[in-house]
Amino acid sequence: MSVAPARRNVRILTWIGFVTGVAGGLLIAFPDYLPFGGPWVQLGLGIVTLILAFKARKIGMAEVTDFDGRLSLAAALLGFLVVFFAGQVAFGVLLLALNG
DSSP states (O other), rough: OHHHHHHHHHHHHHHHHHHHHHHHHHHHHOGGGGGGGGHHHHHHHHHHHHHHHHHHHHHHHOOOOTTOTTTOOOHHHHHHHHHHHHHHHHHHHHHHHHOO
């Protein structure tokens, strides 16, 4: 793959990762807007964010010569935050279901 399509793929993956991370973060901040799914939707969005961000980093480091991975790294950190906070709530739901 040449540099131009690789650079385009990195941009697309990074920005879609940011969108899913922000959506997950907003759902964590305002959980009343999520009518169903509870923390599982948020956890899924965080995992998708991580996958997209690391895929962008992999393509960028392998195929783009002057790759600056700060934006995809920021998306990955956003994904970690979403997974962390949604994971806490999901763990609480599982404990409540097992003990209740």
